[in-house]
């Protein structure tokens with residue numbers, strides 16, 4: 070049964086709305102309802118002070134300590150968030166065993182909203198953040214870690230210690246399957262220029278001349294190279310899985326794909342998918358989330374072609390500024406976004422393996438869409454790590470096993486081109502082997518549209 074929890078502020082927090090908003094994510098996990106009702110049986114005291122005497126806490130209150138230094142850091146520092154013992158953020162000068170002496174809420178809020186990136190990379194012209202430039206790398210982590218999850222879990226752990234009745238997590242381990250469509254052949258070329266590019270990539274980048282040969286063979290044997298929507302959906306259906314395909318609607322930049330969604334046979338294929346249990350999402354063109362209202366126009370254009378609502382999105386090339394991405398997704402009227410992850414690393418870029426609601430700290434505005442973090446992408450395995458298929462499979466298991474354990478919900482990306490067998494030979498097999506393994510782990514494997522209602526309901530319940 071839902072536990073009513075009063076949130077009590079002592080002193081002026083770094084941002085009152087952001088504290089409540091961030092705490093609601095912990096409440097979703099723990100089945101709590103945050104209230105301002107002073108008669109609630111349980112209390113979380115969020116204290117922004119250096120003076121313990123100001124904190125009038127009852128024995129079974131959960132106390133979280135913050136300070137002016139937190140607000141100062143968030144407003145003006147270009148340094149990574151300070152970590153103390155047990156990797157807890159913003160360690161406090163006061164130390165008491167029965168209190169949380171670190172601002173786990175400010176830390177989670179800053180990590181989930183890519184606050185470090187926004188402060189330090191606001192004028193970067195193109196591209197994605199490299200792992201080495203991310204704050205987690207800069208504080209010495211060897212790989213991304215779900216720190217925001219750990220920090221919010223600290224609040225639930227403290228509550229258990231105080232004897233609060235806690236219900237078992239209702240979360241089911243969930244994988245949102247997504248396929249970015251970065252290439253489809255032209256009307257007359259059967260994709261020959263693209264396969265030549267893939268062959269050069271095997272020889273020069275991956276140094277696998279045998280794979281270059283395999284690509285050529287595969288290409289000659291394909292009746293309809295790259296056009297593998299049906300085959301992918303059939304293979305997923307066999308495993309009880311559903312997925313989404315992300316499509317680009319405009320060619321405005323040299324990095325944008327040049328297929329046209331209105332052309333046959335693409336148009337019919339997309340309409341059929343949109344009317345099925347699978348999903349068509351928008352793959353924002355290269356500059357879409359960096360240009361005012363472009364994403365909204367692209368969403369409308371895609372809806373017109375497929376004859377169905379478009380609810381999800383991923384920015385092509387992950388080319389975005391955090392603040393503008395979140396604003397653009399909201400303004401485009403989308404229900405969820407899938408862009409937060411690394412290009413050259415695997416794991417939780419926003420520190421979380423759960424869908425979350427972004428918060429704009431500059432405008433003091435809670436966004437009304439879901440960010441579904443992606444933690445794994447086929448091309449990271451093939452390009453950054455230069456893995457052979459077997460290594461790619463084992464590494465993927467290593468990344469996903471702790472998320473299964475935590476009953477998280479994350480997205481993974483396997484490009485349609487990869488699943489056509491025309492990018493990195495053997496990697497199409499890795500994907501389906503991974504689905505089989507995920508099945509054994511009890512994962513739900515779905516498209517984003519199947520989940521939004523569920524999160525929406527859970528979110529609404531977190532606040533009285």
Ligand SMILES: [Zn+2]
Nearest residue numbers: 249251385386
């Ligand atoms: Zn793309």
